[in-house]
Amino acid sequence: MPKNVYRGLYLVIAILLVLPHVLPNSYYLDLAVRMAINAVIVLGLNLLIGFAGQISLGHAGFLGIGAYASAVLPTHFGWHPLAAMGAGALAAGLLAALVARPIFKLKGNYLAMATLGLGIIISIALRNEAQWTGGPDGMPVPSMGLFGFELSNDRQWYWVVALLLSVSVWASLNLIDSPFGRALRALHGSEVASQVVGVDIVRYKVAIFVLSAVFASLMGSITAHYVGFVSPNYADFFHSIELVTMVVIGGMASVYGSLVGAVLLTALPQALATFEGWETVVFGAILMLCMIFLPKGLVPTLAAKFGKGE
Amino acid sequence: MSMLEVKDLSIHFGGVKAVQNVSFAIDPGIVYSVIGPNGAGKTTLFNLITGVYKPSAGEIRLDGEAIHGRSPNELARRGVARTFQNLQICMNMSARENVMVGAHLRLDRNLLKAALHLPGLRKRDAELRDEAAELMRFVGLEQYVEARADAMSYGLLKRLEIARALAMKPRLIFLDEPAAGLNPKETIEVDQLVRKIADAGVTVVLVEHDMKMVMNLSDRILVLNYGKKLAEGTGEEIRRNPDVIAAYLGAHA
Numbered sequence: 001m002p003k004n005v006y007r008g009l010y011l012v013i014a015i016l017l018v019l020p021h022v023l024p025n026s027y028y029l030d031l032a033v034r035m036a037i038n039a040v041i042v043l044g045l046n047l048l049i050g051f052a053g054q055i056s057l058g059h060a061g062f063l064g065i066g067a068y069a070s071a072v073l074p075t076h077f078g079w080h081p082l083a084a085m086g087a088g089a090l091a092a093g094l095l096a097a098l099v100a101r102p103i104f105k106l107k108g109n110y111l112a113m114a115t116l117g118l119g120i121i122i123s124i125a126l127r128n129e130a131q132w133t134g135g136p137d138g139m140p141v142p143s144m145g146l147f148g149f150e151l152s153n154d155r156q157w158y159w160v161v162a163l164l165l166s167v168s169v170w171a172s173l174n175l176i177d178s179p180f181g182r183a184l185r186a187l188h189g190s191e192v193a194s195q196v197v198g199v200d201i202v203r204y205k206v207a208i209f210v211l212s213a214v215f216a217s218l219m220g221s222i223t224a225h226y227v228g229f230v231s232p233n234y235a236d237f238f239h240s241i242e243l244v245t246m247v248v249i250g251g252m253a254s255v256y257g258s259l260v261g262a263v264l265l266t267a268l269p270q271a272l273a274t275f276e277g278w279e280t281v282v283f284g285a286i287l288m289l290c291m292i293f294l295p296k297g298l299v300p301t302l303a304a305k306f307g308k309g310e
Numbered sequence: 311m312s313m314l315e316v317k318d319l320s321i322h323f324g325g326v327k328a329v330q331n332v333s334f335a336i337d338p339g340i341v342y343s344v345i346g347p348n349g350a351g352k353t354t355l356f357n358l359i360t361g362v363y364k365p366s367a368g369e370i371r372l373d374g375e376a377i378h379g380r381s382p383n384e385l386a387r388r389g390v391a392r393t394f395q396n397l398q399i400c401m402n403m404s405a406r407e408n409v410m411v412g413a414h415l416r417l418d419r420n421l422l423k424a425a426l427h428l429p430g431l432r433k434r435d436a437e438l439r440d441e442a443a444e445l446m447r448f449v450g451l452e453q454y455v456e457a458r459a460d461a462m463s464y465g466l467l468k469r470l471e472i473a474r475a476l477a478m479k480p481r482l483i484f485l486d487e488p489a490a491g492l493n494p495k496e497t498i499e500v501d502q503l504v505r506k507i508a509d510a511g512v513t514v515v516l517v518e519h520d521m522k523m524v525m526n527l528s529d530r531i532l533v534l535n536y537g538k539k540l541a542e543g544t545g546e547e548i549r550r551n552p553d554v555i556a557a558y559l560g561a562h563a
């Protein structure tokens with residue numbers, strides 16, 4: 001393993017440590033928490049899309065499962081938030097496995113279509129089951145206690161999320177540079193070549209899809225507790241697309257690209273708020289320019305330009 | 311006993327009979343070549359034996375056990391490796407990583423252990439990196455150990471595929487036109503490389519158009535024409551076979 005593989009991680013940790021001390025007010029702290037949450041989600045999604053080459057257009061559905069598990073189970077059934085979070089992750093994982101197995105037996109990229117449908121079904125279900133979910137209005141989420149002390153203010157949340165992000169980056173870097181990760185990248189590069197060296201490609205695709213779904217569900221739960229409220233928009237198709245855009249803009253198959261994509265696209269709508277009503281247009285234009293001039297995504301393009309690998 | 315036994319093997323794609331009733335047997339430790347004009351069904355035959363295609367009829371036995379219809383990764387488990395006529399290199403990975411993927415089945419592929427970066431796995435991976443570099447040296451790619459796969463030329467990638475196949479520690483290796491598109495100097499190097507592989511005790515099945523190389527290397531030769539077996543025998547027998555001469559020269563002489 002090249003020695004510098006963790007260099008970027010140290011930089012991420014350094015930024016995470018310094019950030020809360022330099023942010024001017026709680027608005028920015030809140031933004032930082034949201035960025036970090038998105039970064040973890042996008043990291044999981046990039047393992048699936050960028051590294052394994054399988055596209056999911058319904059990832060917000062898995063976020064929704066986690067978020068609503070954390071809202072519904074403690075509110076209506078009195079579950080402990082951690083148990084609810086676990087149940088959500090389990091449900092998301094099982095659902096992902098159930099959908100993925102038959103899909104991956106087919107040749108060609110049908111996962112995109114299947115997940116598109118799945119995501120929409122989940123968001124419709126959340127909207128319609130109003131007696132449990134509050135319907136289109138959403139519902140409040142009880143606060144989360146951890147080992148007897150309650151996570152109440154943004155600063156505590158920041159440290160929790162910062163820790164999650166650091167661990168996720170570390171684990172992703174390890175995974176990519178392991179036999180498992182190489183098999184994933186190999187089946188992206190050439191399915192037939194990876195098969196003839198013994199990679200069971202269906203198993204690997206299912207495994208990474210389930211993993212990214214579980215990642216999403218867990219972060220959905222975290223978001224629900226942090227925001228204190230969930231609404232079906234969170235599980236929406238447009239949110240799924242936003243997540244895929246973060247992967248693509250940041251850079252496919254790039255760990256740090258995932259972070260950059262998540263940070264930029266979380267901040268951009270806020271920064272564009274001054275355009276009043278035109279922000280969607282400006283947002284779209286920025287994305288188009290990125291795709292034209294940085295087709296491989298920000299981080300890989302810049303890394304290539306400055307002559308070093310990631 | 312023969313290592314590989316193929317009996318009445320056929321496959322058709324719609325109305326096209328790509329391989330028809332082909333039978334042959336390969337003894338362990340030899341270099342066995344499959345030749346024939348373009349479109350004779352050589353690559354299809356490889357795809358059938360290595361599990362990429364499922365035969366329409368017939369059987370394939372490896373060490374006496376029926377293997378037809380098995381998936382490629384099951385065949386890999388039994389020590390069957392192959393390279394491809396039209397390169398199948400993972401361009402999203404480095405040259406060395408491509409070779410490392412070849413060792414897939416010999417490694418601990420546990421996801422959790424990988425994510426947690428456990429020392430046992432890390433140590434094995436470090437050993438594998440050295441092993442991959444060693445294999446790249448074996449195929450003559452020692453200068454490209456740190457190269458990116460997408461920065462290497464066609465001829466070099468052909469050899470990288472061989473290194474990846476060897477990383478499986480196979481008993482039987484199928485080489486599909488290893489010298490195609492290579493210049494004369496590279497062809498001689500590949501010729502020597504195939505000889506080295508055979509000398510290391512690996513049974514080699516070769517598809518190749520370069521007749522000098524085929525005659526030089528092969529213990530036995532199978533000739534296919536229009537999906538059918540035209541002849542089989544030693545190089546000398548094949549060279550003198552009137553059917554083979556007719557097929558190659560296109561004459562009914």
